[in-house]
Amino acid sequence: MIEVRHLSRNFGTVKAIEDVTFDVRKGEIVGFLGPNGAGKTTTMRILTGYIPATSGTAKVAGFDVQEQSLEVRKRIGYMPENPPLYGDMTVESYLHFVAKIKGVDGKLRKRNVEKVMEQVEIKDVRHRLIRTLSKGYKQRVGLAQALVHDPEVLILDEPTIGLDPKQIREVRTLIKNLAGEHTVILSTHILPEVSMTCERVIIINKGRIVAEDTPDNLTARLAGSQRVVMEVEGPVDSVISALRAVPGVMSVTADRAGGDSRSVFTVETSVGKDLRKELARTVVEKGWGLYELRTVEMSLEDVFLHLVTQEEEVGN
Amino acid sequence: MRNFAAILEREVRSYFLSPLAYVVIFFFLAVSGIFFYLILSNFVEICIRATMQAQMYQMMPPKLNVNMMAIRPMLHNMALFALFFLPLVTMKLYAEEKKSGTIELLMTSPVTDGQVMLGKYTASLVLYLVMLALTFVYMIFIYAYGEPETGPILSGYLGLFLLGAAYLAFGLFFSSLTENQIIAAASTFAFILVFWAIGWISDFVSPRIGRVLAYFSLIEHFDDFARGVIDTKHIVFYLSFVFFGLFLTYLSIQSARWRGAK
Numbered sequence: 001m002i003e004v005r006h007l008s009r010n011f012g013t014v015k016a017i018e019d020v021t022f023d024v025r026k027g028e029i030v031g032f033l034g035p036n037g038a039g040k041t042t043t044m045r046i047l048t049g050y051i052p053a054t055s056g057t058a059k060v061a062g063f064d065v066q067e068q069s070l071e072v073r074k075r076i077g078y079m080p081e082n083p084p085l086y087g088d089m090t091v092e093s094y095l096h097f098v099a100k101i102k103g104v105d106g107k108l109r110k111r112n113v114e115k116v117m118e119q120v121e122i123k124d125v126r127h128r129l130i131r132t133l134s135k136g137y138k139q140r141v142g143l144a145q146a147l148v149h150d151p152e153v154l155i156l157d158e159p160t161i162g163l164d165p166k167q168i169r170e171v172r173t174l175i176k177n178l179a180g181e182h183t184v185i186l187s188t189h190i191l192p193e194v195s196m197t198c199e200r201v202i203i204i205n206k207g208r209i210v211a212e213d214t215p216d217n218l219t220a221r222l223a224g225s226q227r228v229v230m231e232v233e234g235p236v237d238s239v240i241s242a243l244r245a246v247p248g249v250m251s252v253t254a255d256r257a258g259g260d261s262r263s264v265f266t267v268e269t270s271v272g273k274d275l276r277k278e279l280a281r282t283v284v285e286k287g288w289g290l291y292e293l294r295t296v297e298m299s300l301e302d303v304f305l306h307l308v309t310q311e312e313e314v315g316n
Numbered sequence: 317m318r319n320f321a322a323i324l325e326r327e328v329r330s331y332f333l334s335p336l337a338y339v340v341i342f343f344f345l346a347v348s349g350i351f352f353y354l355i356l357s358n359f360v361e362i363c364i365r366a367t368m369q370a371q372m373y374q375m376m377p378p379k380l381n382v383n384m385m386a387i388r389p390m391l392h393n394m395a396l397f398a399l400f401f402l403p404l405v406t407m408k409l410y411a412e413e414k415k416s417g418t419i420e421l422l423m424t425s426p427v428t429d430g431q432v433m434l435g436k437y438t439a440s441l442v443l444y445l446v447m448l449a450l451t452f453v454y455m456i457f458i459y460a461y462g463e464p465e466t467g468p469i470l471s472g473y474l475g476l477f478l479l480g481a482a483y484l485a486f487g488l489f490f491s492s493l494t495e496n497q498i499i500a501a502a503s504t505f506a507f508i509l510v511f512w513a514i515g516w517i518s519d520f521v522s523p524r525i526g527r528v529l530a531y532f533s534l535i536e537h538f539d540d541f542a543r544g545v546i547d548t549k550h551i552v553f554y555l556s557f558v559f560f561g562l563f564l565t566y567l568s569i570q571s572a573r574w575r576g577a578k
């Protein structure tokens with residue numbers, strides 16, 4: 001349904017995305033995961049025809065986003081990072097306006113607007129001015145706007161940002177129910193979000209795709225990764241460089257001072273390796289005092305961060 | 317066509333839902349009304365004095381031309397007031413959408429940038445037509461108490477419409493350059509003012525350059541309309557101004573897309 005090939009986009013000298021290639025099959029929900037500034041929004045804006053790519057091609061439903069932009073736009077429902085709402089319109093008249101410019105006519109328009117208000121549960125505010133709505137309701141109207149012409153493809157840029165936990169759950173359920181009928185790409189920087197809603201995850205960092213897999217595989221692949229916390233007595237800089245030199249260590253950070261001349265170090269190790277023995281030996285051989293050594297379970301967020309930093313260092 | 321109509325309808329509605337449109341209409345009418353009153357009472361005074369003089373010398377009272385002495389200055393005044401108020405009409409058209417992010421909706425909908433632009437521009441023309449139509453009420457006074465010629469009034473309004481259309485086209489352009497409405501209005505005002513003042517400068521330079529400068533003066537082309545003369549060369553001038561403004565607007569939107577700016 002969506003074919004992206006070697007897509008790049010520069011903003012002046014900034015390379016927002018570089019050589020991005022991926023496919024999305026019909027009816028699939030794909031999560032776009034990446035930290036701030038990774039290039040998620042940029043990719044989505046190219047797909048929706050908001051900005052052109054610097055190089056590369058993208059096709060949606062067989063139409064080129066550059067050459068046949070209007071055909072593509074008819075088939076996409078897009079929710080930008082900030083829902084594009086007119087504060088001076090009522091919910092209902094706004095949705096009618098959007099349906100109109102998306103090319104939905106007459107009777108069908110009325111039916112679609114009713115259906116979509118039902119779907120995202122905003123019927124109770126249909127006559128309210130949009131600017132008077134709460135953040136959560138605004139977000140839902142933003143979602144309704146993307147759905148109102150019943151598009152084949154849905155592109156949702158951080159659809160749950162700024163919502164309370166209950167609303168987040170509701171929106172996620174809603175998105176899950178859209179699968180099958182619609183092809184969905186959603187972006188987020190929250191890993192649990194993709195593992196809950198998406199069938200496939202594309203991880204993007206600094207404009208490049210760094211991993212692409214199902215959420216389960218991804219978590220499994222990273223479950224073995226570890227973080228080791230050590231309290232060591234010794235000169236901080238030397239300790240850091242000695243620990244860094246241990247094979248398999250990704251990064252070392254000195255946290256707060258312990259007692260006297262001790263410091264607490266956090267050591268990130270690469271996936272699936274237990275380096276506790278080597279770390280302990282290094283410290284002891286140097287004649288520093290080792291006061292504590294323990295492993296810390298990584299949360300899903302840590303795993304993601306880990307992956308992002310790891311790939312980056314491999315790249316260098 | 318349907319897309320154009322949808323954009324136009326939304327913009328017109330949005331004008332009449334916002335206090336700004338009413339404020340602009342009110343002050344345009346109020347200021348025009350005050351000057352209308354001053355000009356007319358001055359004219360009446362001249363008439364009375366002329367009649368008294370005529371009686372003194374036992375002659376027929378002269379027939380004074382209300383078109384030349386009251387309506388023409390009135391039209392000139394309104395052309396000036398439009399310069400002050402029309403930048404306020406166009407300032408929001410793009411700037412507001414850029415600021416709120418709704419421009420992203422328009423630019424990712426199956427609507428061309430041209431349709432959006434023309435819809436917005438036409439909406440501003442509609443509001444301006446409402447403003448002009450309301451000032452027409454003042455002219456009814458003149459019909460009630462005098463015998464003006466209708467031709468020059470109509471041609472004067474045609475001139476006002478064309479002149480305003482040129483202001484609005486550039487207002488739209490400046491609105492497309494920024495997300496700050498104040499900046500949009502201020503630069504529109506400054507720009508139009510330059511194209512007024514160009515006529516005054518022409519008195520201080522060599523006649524050759526002066527003629528060229530005067531040609532580009534927005535107001536030089538207006539006087540014929542106010543005197544009741546409809547000359548195609550003036551119509552062509554104003555329409556070229558409109559096309560140029562819209563052309564620049566279109567370029568500015570395209571360039572924003574390429575730059576990835578809002």
Ligand SMILES: Nc1ncnc2c1ncn2[C@@H]1O[C@H](COP(=O)(O)OP(=O)(O)OP(=O)(O)O)[C@@H](O)[C@H]1O
Binds near residue numbers: 011014016039042578
């Ligand atoms: N219009 C623009 N002009 C200049 N630079 C831009 C522009 N848009 C994006 N960038 C840059 O491109 C890079 C990618 O930005 P993008 O908005 O795509 O990231 P993102 O993954 O959506 O981040 P976030 O999670 O913060 O939304 C960033 O470095 C950003 O500063």
Ligand SMILES: [Mg+2]
Binds near residue numbers: 040
């Ligand atoms: Mg983003």
